[in-house]
Amino acid sequence: MDQVRTAIEVEKVQILPAENDDHGGVVVKLEEHMDSDVFLTLLKTSMSQWTIQGKKGVWIKLPTHLVNLVEPAVKEGFCYHHAESDYLMLVKWIPKTTNTIPANASxxxxxxxxxxxxxxxxxxxxxxxxxxxxxxxxxxxxxxxxxxxxxxxxxxxxxxxxxxxxxxxxxxxxxxxxxxxxxxxxxxxxxxxxxxxxxxxxxxxxxxxxxxxxxxxxxxxxxxxxxxxxxxxxxxxxxxxxxxxxxxxxxxxxxxxxxxxxxxxxxxxxxx
The missing domain is CATH 3.90.79.10 (Nucleoside Triphosphate Pyrophosphohydrolase)
Structure with a gap:
């Protein structure tokens, strides 16, 4: 019964919009403007839920107009992975195991x-x-x-x-x-x-x-x-x-x- 209640509560929690990737992780893609404090609250809640779900790598793709969200993400342990002319990609490895996220193009x-x-x-x-x-x-x-x-x-x-x-x-x-x-x-x-x-x-x-x-x-x-x-x-x-x-x-x-x-x-x- 407790497991059922937990699953229902997880579904009701508001988290950042994300898609599952092919390697047990999630990819967050944001487009609309978001206040950095609101983003930080959602990010912390999301990370808790993704940890419970056993997710591995968490990717956050930030277009250039959302540069205000870089600092709170970095303070939560995210690292720069790569950047293009119109976006920055951040990443964080959740499990306490060897990080298997591939490096940027070599x-x-x-x-x-x-x-x-x-x-x-x-x-x-x-x-x-x-x-x-x-x-x-x-x-x-x-x-x-x-x-x-x-x-x-x-x-x-x-x-x-x-x-x-x-x-x-x-x-x-x-x-x-x-x-x-x-x-x-x-x-x-x-x-x-x-x-x-x-x-x-x-x-x-x-x-x-x-x-x-x-x-x-x-x-x-x-x-x-x-x-x-x-x-x-x-x-x-x-x-x-x-x-x-x-x-x-x-x-x-x-x-x-x-x-x-x-x-x-x-x-x-x-x-x-």
């Missing part, structure tokens, strides 16, 4: 586009900004993948934006992982082989100082391409690819248990 994903024409010339650029500014180094077009963007689409976009050249994706030649690059995050960099569909260069003047088609051997002869540099390995792979001694990774559509969004598995599918 990697940034970048692409470099290797574009070779029929003359064995590589499309290269000199950057107007950043650490390479004014150093006279010719490099391949590079950039960061946007949210929801495929690697091959990102490579085509970056080449078009920086040089005005239209391209067709061929395959991934290689990838590099490095650490503590931007905001202490790790970095995955995919080197993509591209086939040019146009040849007249029109540089993006905001970021690119110059761009041109350079003989592959001249790119490889730059001082910056010596020893074990990234550029040296890229040019070596290009030469091997041209001479048909190397085969990279091509995308193949796959389905997933975790999302209904399209995805691709990259692997080496040798030609018969």
């Amino acid at each position: 990697h940034r994903v970048g692409v470099g586009a290797v574009v070779l024409n029929h003359k064995r010339e590589m499309l290269v650029v000199q950057e107007k900004n950043g650490i390479l500014r004014g150093k006279g180094i010719w490099k391949i077009p590079t950039g960061v993948i946007d949210v929801g963007e495929e690697l091959f689409d990102g490579a085509k976009r970056e080449v078009k934006e920086e040089t005005g050249i239209d391209t067709e994706f061929v395959e991934i030649l290689a990838f590099r992982q490095s650490h503590k690059v931007y905001f202490e995050k790790s970095d995955l960099f995919f080197v993509c082989m591209m086939r040019p569909l146009s040849f007249d260069i029109q540089i993006q003047e905001l970021e690119i100082e110059a761009a041109k088609w350079m003989p592959l051997e001249e790119v490889a002869a730059q001082p910056s391409a010596e020893k074990e540099s990234l550029l040296k390995y890229i040019t070596d792979l290009c030469i091997a690819k041209v001479e048909r001694d190397y085969s990279g990774f091509s995308p193949h559509p796959v389905t997933s248990f975790f999302s209904d969004q399209p995805s691709h598995l990259y692997f080496n599918k040798k030609e018969n």
